[in-house]
Amino acid sequence: MAMMRYAEALNAALREEMERDPTVFVFGEDIATYGGVFKVTAGLAEAFGDRVRDTPISEQALTAMAVTAAMTGTKPVLEIMYADFMPLTLDALINQASIYNYIWDGQVTMPFVLRTQGGGGVGTGAQHAKSLDSLVAHIPGIKVVAPVTPADAKGLLLAAIRDPHPVVVLEHKLLYNTRGEVPDDQGPIEIGRARTVREGSDVSIFATSRMVLEAEKAADALAGDGISAEVIDLRTLRPLDLGAIAASVAKTNHAVVVNEDWGFCGYAAELSATIMDHAFDDLDAPVERVAALDMPIPYSQPLEEVVIPNADRIAAAARRALA
Amino acid sequence: MAMMRYAEALNAALREEMERDPTVFVFGEDIATYGGVFKVTAGLAEAFGDRVRDTPISEQALTAMAVTAAMTGTKPVLEIMYADFMPLTLDALINQASIYNYIWDGQVTMPFVLRTQGGGGVGTGAQHAKSLDSLVAHIPGIKVVAPVTPADAKGLLLAAIRDPHPVVVLEHKLLYNTRGEVPDDQGPIEIGRARTVREGSDVSIFATSRMVLEAEKAADALAGDGISAEVIDLRTLRPLDLGAIAASVAKTNHAVVVNEDWGFCGYAAELSATIMDHAFDDLDAPVERVAALDMPIPYSQPLEEVVIPNADRIAAAARRALA
């Protein structure tokens, strides 16, 4: 058991897989010499030579190349520096990666991983603070995970690299320096399983990525008012852990869903609709959606604070659900 | 009052606006000399010269150019041949068009229109049959309309061109040859207003684009079983006509939502969640989502038929809601 930073846990997963499997390679902007702008790939270039590559600023082709490299014997792990640039990768994901396993009748698999990080809170502005989870989670054939703890970061990245199909790993700029226990023998964590962060009986809060931490703060605040909130970290955005979701709502009869992306036609809408699909009769109140306000992410702190979801908004939503 | 094909109605709207306003110009692939692969722009090049341009195959730059051309005195109308290519336009829509009006504090507006067409049903395969409505509807600052009738096609396109903000017009390859009455003086139709296609008392079917026609067929079938279905054509995907949605559900207490894009984290999820948000107490059953199956659109007819939503699936969903 070792205390590790989230970024270190990701680094450890990459290192282990690259040692174990010579077909794994890592590429992306500024990831080799510099070790990545968030230092997730630090030291890998020294250890693995040309299996760790700095690339030109060409997200569109890089993603398309990861798709076909993965069809032809390698396991690429591509880093896209900011989730804000994911639109540049979507043609490769939607028109290429999504379709081949099906339309070619199983002739090919595509074991590649696309790592990126999103989210706001540090004044990076409208082009560097978005969480575009919803765009990626919409695509058939592509799994999406969003680890919150260092242990999950390592376990889910290991699982993603070993998966025969494309997996997008959504990280968060404010999680890289968070620390947590990581078992020395931390292996792959099954994709598609949620994690109960804390049990509760009055309301279920389903959150993703950094919003799980805000949900925990909200649960503390609610506890102060005698409200027992269950906090569930979905961990995998696609495919969803329907069992865990239904079981929790069956217990609490009230639900709040939290995702840092925009709410309209967003991931929070999917969660809300899914809960209705699978637990309608258990619901005593409509599912509350908490998401970024429907506008660009502002630069100046007092404005950004209002737009990005936080513990206060989550607690308020829980109270509305219970009202 | 004239009988017109959907494509002709769109053509009439473009022609009228170009005559009325010299700052309107039209560009896209194969739209000038050939008049567009669906002939929507037929004859415009002859009438308006260099204000109608064939372009290279460069969706990414074309969209970004429409954004800034619109900031600097013109009103571009860009045609993207297939909705399947929308991923190539998303960086310009999400990282550019979406943000400027806000971050520059109203210094600029962007009166441009992006027309595209999606949908399956004619064996065009996984890269030419998708409806990616959900990707576009997720973006703050960009309106999205999807006309079904020729009159709405003309009225909504006129409104889109005159709107000071970006508007995406989602057309459908199977609608271009449908005919309908178009008033000779058909003017702009307000963006954000749904249309009640037929009144009903037992279940509300909210549909978009061609799915409205399938919903009508489903309503006929249901009528045969004595079920009275209300069919509502949303017409505008963003912003939603919340009043019309809530009013209908208040009357029928049952809802089915239909969208041809994939359901997971898709537009159908937004509709489902929205109905719960605004009409939970009126709902006697969970909202039923009808959407494309969670997989690529197959080429061969017997397979494609199963994946694209149709009247049978809509009717079955209505029956489940009422069961």
Place this chain on the structure above:
Amino acid sequence: IEERLGEMHKAGQTRGPIHRCDGQEAVGVGATAALEQRDYVTTTHRGHAVYIGKGLDPRRVVAEIFGRKTGYGGGRAGHMLVADASQGMIGGNAIVGGSIPAATGMALSIQILREDRVAMAVFGDGAAQTGICHESMNMAGLWKLPVIFLLEHNEYGLTVHHTAQSAVPDLHVRAAGYGMPGVQVDGNDAVAVFQAVAGARARALRGEGPTLIEARTYRVEGFSTSDMGGYQRQEDIDRWKARDPLLVSRAGLAEEADAARIAAVEKDAEDTVVAAFEAALSDPLPEFVPHAPSAPYSNAGGGR
């Protein structure tokens, strides 16, 4: 080479509907003849000549085109997206420009694994204007990837003439911007294409990196069977039809084989094609099978 020529000529006889490559067969056929089975090829919506040249079974190609269960994708892919991984043909791509990064990514894989093969991207003059073409060629030149960029310049992108979509008439000149050699060949002369690709392949295997080959040809048929025409000049069509690759290769063969031999090869090709169509058309259509739990797709339609 007589053998090769016969092969190409034979393959050249094949016809596919939808996005016909009549009059352009020499490019796909000549180019693939210069490759080995282990080499990878990616192509476009207009890939028929390439499919046949890369050794695919005409019957299964036609079956896919007609959406049959026996097609290479079991009818799931369709005419624009045929693939046979066992032949390194992966595959057709109907997103214009898509075949370019596809082959580049395979070449990256080859380089990382230090394998002895190459990847070739076939694409059009329209595709050359896409951003992804630029990004791919820059990386290929930068990393000296074992990839061949075969630009099939047929003067049109759908209905738009190249002078209305490219700032320059000759596209091989762009190779200089990526530090790779750029050559132009007569796309209707299968032997010329064969030689250019063979040279580029040898160079790639030596680790010297990519080559851009611009094969000039002309689309004598409409863009596709849905094309209503009206934008091509008849004299151009006539001029190019007179230089049909089949006539060109027949002439080439005449110097080396006697008329009887040529007739035999042509007859043989015709028979193969007729048989392929007959067989394919009588094949069954596929039935929908739900996805297995291990598949990355689900059987849900949203909701329950």
Place this chain on the structure above:
Amino acid sequence: IEERLGEMHKAGQTRGPIHRCDGQEAVGVGATAALEQRDYVTTTHRGHAVYIGKGLDPRRVVAEIFGRKTGYGGGRAGHMLVADASQGMIGGNAIVGGSIPAATGMALSIQILREDRVAMAVFGDGAAQTGICHESMNMAGLWKLPVIFLLEHNEYGLTVHHTAQSAVPDLHVRAAGYGMPGVQVDGNDAVAVFQAVAGARARALRGEGPTLIEARTYRVEGFSTSDMGGYQRQEDIDRWKARDPLLVSRAGLAEEADAARIAAVEKDAEDTVVAAFEAALSDPLPEFVPHAPSAPYSNAGGGR
């Protein structure tokens, strides 16, 4: 020109934090000095010199950088995205490559409206590798749009040296692939940049189309204030610092103005900057105001 030089030199003294352009001021300042107020300019995350050169108020630029209500975006945009439509500066763009189609689209607008002005895109050597750069330049060359492509080549894209991200060392050679002239100038010599841009502007106004200007310079500071460094060679930094544009222009000025005059201009510039920072830092932060119904945004957070 003495005047101009003084102007540039003065502007050159400005400093902005975050993505500093120390040692590269000559490009932004020299280039904008060759434009008129009615001309449009788009730039990158490293646009400070351009902002000042295009006549923006240093105080409001600094205010935006510090997220103040008085900034050009009222604190909504931030340091990478400053814009002042009244000066044709629209605007900074932090999506690498984004400034290129932005100016190209404005040039299209200018051409459609038959206006007498030009658009200029400032971008880096990293941005030159993006696909959108290729698409934009092809269209600009094809349609002879009145646009100037000013490539600020500072040898790095964030931390990656140009030899690790570009297949070719000199990027102006790519202009040939787009049918436009490509020139290379000393990016640390404001006068050389000024003259190249002035020439390109005249050409664009004559309807002869775009020009690609590659201004060679070097990023003597880290990529940004968050940069941990360690990837640049000290000798390079020293060599380039010795050629700091301010020293170069001071030398140039020496021939035309006396030392006292230069000192005065420099003092004046220093004062302006100091004043701008003082004023901006004492300005208030913005408060959140809900969107008006007419705005394209809503005040919902998803759900109710």
